[in-house]
Amino acid sequence: MAARSAVGEGAVTWETKTVEGPDGLVCSVDRLASEAGTAVLRAGGNAVDAAIATSAALTVTTPHMCGMGGDLMALVAGPGTGPAQPLVLNASGRAGSGADPDRLRAEGHRTMPPLGDVRSAPVPGCVDGWLTLHGRLGRLPLAEVLAPAVELAERGFPTSPMLAFLLPKLAGVTGCDELVEAGVAAGESLRRPGPARMLRAIAAEGRAGFYGGEFGERLLEAGAGEYLHEDLDRPLADWVEGLVLEVWGHRVWTVPPNSAGVLALAGAGIAERAGLGADPDDPAWAHLTVEAARLAGLDRPRGLFEGADGRELIASDRLDARAAMVDPQRTVLRDDRYAGGGTIYLCATDGDGMGVSLIQSNAKEFGCHVAVPGTGVLLHNRGIGFSLEPGHPAEYGPGRRPPHTLSPTLVTRPNGSLRALLGTMGGDSQTQLVLQLLARLLVTGDDPAAVIGAPRWVLGTEGGTNFNVWEQPAGHRVRIEAHAPASWRPGLEERGHRVETARPDPAGFGHAHLIDFPADGPPRGAADARSLIGAAVAV
Template identity: 35%
Template structure:
């Protein structure tokens, strides 16, 4: 199944051109990583091998957004079927809301040990390779180890994000818990400038050990011992037993139909379901053009309604009180759609039972495709780096809450509401291609906008990414990019939206797309808001 679009029809000036290939393609936000993934395909690997190699490289090349101590999710099209992988970790056995509140917290903190959950990415690499990979697992680590050991030039956007994280938190903290971060990721009070060569030798040692032990060291061996020891010595909750019991799990993707296509996402605990709920609401509304104020107003209102439902109901699926089928019901979407009028509303969740991240995608010449996302969550995550390992632990537990009556309250062995979501577009059960937009709570909003740009407005992949974006940030507050049409912004204000025009666009998500066009040719696009790159063969 191919997707038809006019490759030369642009409504907006593009800073990038579409990239074409036939035998392989990798698209991500760091050029060196994309090329490393393509090298794997040229060596005889498939799209899964390329995705793993690219992801491993990204822990070195873009440490601001992801790391060895983060989580991942994947959607894999392999031999005429779509598979889902959930490699998100659970809270430690010792975690509970009562103890956290007793320490003086009224909400989950961003930094430190409390928001650290078991990192799932390494297990994700292992399971993907074991089930679908063609090459030896160790071979997938070679480029990442080379860059970590011998250095790589830091790309411009990553340099700026690196500096921002340092200035906002690490520069002024005197807590010794974050000393290892400063040793690994800064140099005498500064972070790397664009083009500066940076080495991460501890990363190289750790990645080599993970490769040689096929991930066992991280969860049940020497690396697990180091994580356990550092946690015990510095007040953390995570233990080796928490690591030992974890394994990434294969899940059945969820989807919704939208105007002749199927948009596929990973089921909860991820919030890809929010994008699907918003599309369900939009499906019954008339839309005109991308820059029509009425269309954008309706998109915003649909997203708000879907998001508040997601934030109320989505959690570890073992604890959810409503089902994914109820949330994705077309009848429920019709009820929510009726709440959309001329003016902006303050959204409230309904009752459906009544009716920092990196993204990459890959494709090979055999028809296999991967949509993959990996994250340490907020910037560098928790700020904790396990001494001598380069393992920056994520802070995904920040998405738990401390309300003991909530399905998403932190608890032992429980997975939190998760913001990272890979997407995959199909038509009549056949693959069109992987897509994703990284960026925390922007992700389902990016999915909605990119998919409507593609399906409703006929944009090709690069145009769909280039088009100016909006982001709902709570209440009636909306952020828009500088390129957003002024007349549309004025009309949205008249309708009651509280608009802020952002000076830069890095918070509007950073996405990638690969599709097969009407000729069976691979067509790739990468985000103009980052250092993105499409490597093709």
């Protein structure tokens, strides 16, 4: 089935289809990657194998969004994971032993340098994430799981419109020859021999083939003292206890801090307590979700860091107090007294009912615009989440993980059965978008196509980036998609919000995907048409 939203003048309709997958289903930002995942399912792999295969393919086809030089987080539920709760993996990298905040401050930096500086690139955790997931839960040999990605890299693949549009941003970046010199237009074939070689090394030698091989040695050279051998020897993927909130008759799970997923849970808890209704066309729906997200986000600047107590941030008394601040007729954050991004999300399920919610990221487009020489791998810039304020709990320093916007989400029923896998890209807007997806799924009761294709809002600040939205709460403007209900803009403005109707923007409102597990039917999913080439592919 398909969902088509109402279209206003100049608006773009994101036509989204619900796909059923009784024998397995993969939703991702790229059809080629989704097909890589389902090929592994057909070969006898499980949902974890499919998720890794899809993720690996995306490192080849979408280097503007993710890569082996980035980070990964995931939740897994279903057969083989235990009955009590999902398994949760944090494979976000740590700053190298050479991390020196005083040196950056002495150079005049007040925030982490986002581009052209390797110091904003913690040791990437993506590959450790694959290996840890596969080692515990994978079914097929790793070489078979990575084979579709290797084939795409070696034989070539059609360049997506978004990749072709963004490739000129790499002009002048050393080590990007295979991307820059290709000079490809949308639809033209692009080969990536460097990543193919890295993937083959991982398939043959595992961790030693990547962190202890060509990539690791070249990373040490590129780091010029930022990293030491022991930084690469240290495993970067940890099984952690999931963070959960009971809301709207379900249990919603995410990765605990340093993940920002806690803000999505807090937003949902505030919205439920504030009386969020089931009609998204009502401007009160938009207002209450905006207010819930903003009030949850107040904890972001100083409350999100590695080791933060996520349970404290979603404690009932805390959420009650925040919900009590909500005025249904007026925005509360009128002053400061209350003081695309480069990410992919994918979800996969198999015929046995296992589900994987996985997110992988460069942070900002091509990351920090530093390539590991000779490998074709660009480094992420997740280090921009660090603070340079002396004594800040998230201060840049050796061995530390930065605060992450990554917010993969998994939903279970009270009896423990799997209800949904969902998530999105979008920097600081991820938790805002996850809140809206949860509300449409669990309160309104929309099917996957309607949830994913529905109009969205995101918060922005004047002259800001999508990674500093929470620095000035009073400066927020609400950007709404042009196909939003006609009532949204006047209804929000009447309540004191600054509102902007966005021009067609395929990257500014997330690329979300969803697999729903109905109690009385097969799994069904939808991929986001905003990604232009995304697809939900069934076995």
